[in-house]
Amino acid sequence: MATDAAGLVKILEKVAEKISENREFLTELDSAIGDADHGINMSKGFSAVVEKLHSQKIDDCGAILKTVGMTLVSTVGGASGPLYGTAFMKAGQAVAGKSSLDFQDFVTILEQALEGIKYRGKAQRGEKTIVDSLEPAVDILKDEKDSGDKGLVMEKALNAAKEGVEYTRSIIAKKGRASYLGERSIGHQDPGATSCYLMLQAAIEKIKEMSVNGL
Amino acid sequence: MATDAAGLVKILEKVAEKISENREFLTELDSAIGDADHGINMSKGFSAVVEKLHSQKIDDCGAILKTVGMTLVSTVGGASGPLYGTAFMKAGQAVAGKSSLDFQDFVTILEQALEGIKYRGKAQRGEKTIVDSLEPAVDILKDEKDSGDKGLVMEKALNAAKEGVEYTRSIIAKKGRASYLGERSIGHQDPGATSCYLMLQAAIEKIKEMSVNGL
Amino acid sequence: MKKLINNPEHVVEEMLEGMVAAFPGYVRKLEGFNVIVRADAPVKGKVGLVSGGGSGHEPSHAGFVGRGMLDAGVAGAVFTSPTPDQIFEAVKAVDGGAGVLLIIKNYTGDVMNFEMAGEMAEMEGIKVAKVVVNDDVAVENSTYTTGRRGIAGTVFVHKIAGAKAQAGGTLDEVKAVAEKVIANVRSMGMALTPCVVPAAGKPTFTLGEDEMEIGMGIHGEPGTMRTKIMKADEIVEHLMSKILTDIPFKPGDEVAVMINGLGATPIMEQFIMYNKVSKILKEHDIKVHRTYIGEFMTSLEMAGASITLLKLDEELKKLLDAPADTPAFRQF
């Protein structure tokens, strides 16, 4: 029916792996419209996350997510550090005290993550940021959270995130470093929206792989 | 029997021309064992000399040479400025007041020029400097100054200077910027010895061309 | 990559260690953090000034820590803003009871990290205020976007807010004068060559052998225009026309000027640029009160320079003229 703390750690490890695999790719994307460090920053952060999670055994899923958030905040730097950091910390708050998570928690976590990012970064959809991939996914999850086929819902959410990434190619950046480019930011895929999609993808893959039914 | 002030100016113009023609060559030589400016420095100086000589008409050959020396001193800079400057000033002193110059004066001029260079630069023969081309020429001129065929004497002196230039290839620089190279200065022809040879060559060519018999 | 370094991963730590070794009378490092503070921090009763950002802009920011300027400089990874925990440590270390002003360059990352640090400090009961510097006129301004970048003009904020704090100003007063500087300072830069972030190992952008970029940022952010290399006077004219028309500066104004070398541009060229700046200001009947020429807000070994103009009133003049004694900025 649900995943326990150990399962959550496995999901997070998978996310870290995905980020590390895409270190060069994300940096490449950032070099076109930013300062060529997004992959470097993120994989530095997630290496620290994995190390941290391995160094201490936590049973509280909320505490695990909070630890991830705090580790990201204190290791990533740049824009993505406080954004993803706040996202995980807010998500952790929402499931504080829980020793296992079900699908509804999964939805809550992403909802709160989105809130955290919007609170910290003050971005709206359409401004070429993380929000552009995360919000469409969260919208689907919220709308269809009571549907029977959770697997399908997750697929649909992931697809929405992917479309969101694609959409960032067509718009002008209004937040973050890419915004200095004005019109010249058009045509390039946003690094943050991409890393967010990749993280979602990794999480959903792992959830399915673990065949955690309740999720 | 002799050249007057106008002839002297013509000789000096020819010297200036020769230096200017060899601007790149001398600079090239200096770039191998020095700081790649000998041709630039010298041609800057001799352009100023020509301009100066044209701006005022002087009848005193000594004064003309002194003017050349002072102009070189105040425009060339580097090592060659004070060296050639002192040389011309000393030469000028030795023929001060003369309105025409004969062959003996020519010898005196070069003798004094050499003295000036040695006084200023404290170099001996064999140290890879101007002295290595000028001194052999002066030695011949002094030895054979009473010979009947002045033309031949000048040829021999010029040849001695040329051999001096060749000789600088085989020795270590002990004075000037090239001395920092130590053994690595071997194999390169000295720029200053070369410019001195070229000046002698130009002067002698012009003297012959003007067929000034007394010289 | 031709660099005098040992390991790209350790450049920031080794640099900070070297700085503390070189200037023990001025600064010390907070153990375990990439934070440089005044040797005598916290200064009791004085408002503390904390600035910082990504490394690679040396002497910014740690080089300006000292009497009459900053109390702490926080150093992030190269071109990456420092994390809130680092900034928070700096705030704690320099709070002398009168509160702490955060001086932030306007980059999303910097703003958010400093903001989080501010929140952490307030939770601990430390009074914190913040100002965001956005002097780069190369970027179109708009309230709906991130706005302009903060570049070399930030150093004037350090200097003047620093003087105000040193003179005993309250947190509100120091913040107010910092904001006055921000309202009156404008900069713009250009580059002849890119730079190489040590960890990346390759140039942040590429430029042809005869090309230059106008209006680029101090992290290699693309500029407003890429052209054939122009004469120094033409470049200065272009930059000055953007800067002068921005506030705008008017005849009779008094200004401080900064020519800021970006890293590889020789001092000779900085003076050649200033020569033209000075002529243009004379033509516009703008009076120069003080001039700063050198490296203040660099971009590693980028070749290029920025020009900064700060419009002065009597208050700003007095504070600008006040003495300052830091490793990289000294004034009697």
Next chain:
Amino acid sequence: MKKLINNPEHVVEEMLEGMVAAFPGYVRKLEGFNVIVRADAPVKGKVGLVSGGGSGHEPSHAGFVGRGMLDAGVAGAVFTSPTPDQIFEAVKAVDGGAGVLLIIKNYTGDVMNFEMAGEMAEMEGIKVAKVVVNDDVAVENSTYTTGRRGIAGTVFVHKIAGAKAQAGGTLDEVKAVAEKVIANVRSMGMALTPCVVPAAGKPTFTLGEDEMEIGMGIHGEPGTMRTKIMKADEIVEHLMSKILTDIPFKPGDEVAVMINGLGATPIMEQFIMYNKVSKILKEHDIKVHRTYIGEFMTSLEMAGASITLLKLDEELKKLLDAPADTPAFRQF
């Protein structure tokens, strides 16, 4: 050639004009000469200090003109020593009746041109003394040759002789202390890239993408060794081993240290170098009295740096610590 200039022929004039425009309170230019003198020159009763050399070493030498350092800086063409008439004008302009000391870097051209200027001054009845700085240990020393080059250590001569003159020392005393500095100062440098003399338009030498040159001169004179780029710590070890064994420096000695960027080397890298220098000195039980890090004696836009050590006694320490206020060197 990527340079912020207008015309290679005018770089020196435009630079000096820019300098005077920037620092009118400190310096003025002698009309018609490439000579920068203290704004208040001649200072009556004080020994005048004149230094100079080819341009391209900025802030040397004109940047050090001011209270407590030089009275005049004479600027030759780029990398070409100035002519005697220029130096002579400088001497006349700064002679306050107590005589003038010429501080010369040991290059044949500089020595001869300053010597001639000295002769001219003496004919006018001005008392002149001279010292020749030869701190570069990269060059083999020998009384039969030109001897060592003068490089960044020259700035310590300016500082200390300047302090002595400012304190009212006689010409003999100022000269004596300058010679004491020269006897106790040693430097050595290295380069990662060459530089381009504006008038020549091409690099003074060439280095492979992975090569560096150790012991080269500040005019691009070839060095003692060309190798693959080494780590900063290894480079520092090599330079320090040459420097330390030269005087030699002994345990218990006190020194001043200068890390001198040659033009394009970022401040970050200068601090990384100093970090190692400081460790090596600790190992050798040599105490650092003061550290200077930055650009003092550059070589246009050459990437690289030199290290200078000056062995101090009580007299030198006191004079080094004295305040100085010049455009490029300020110390409280």
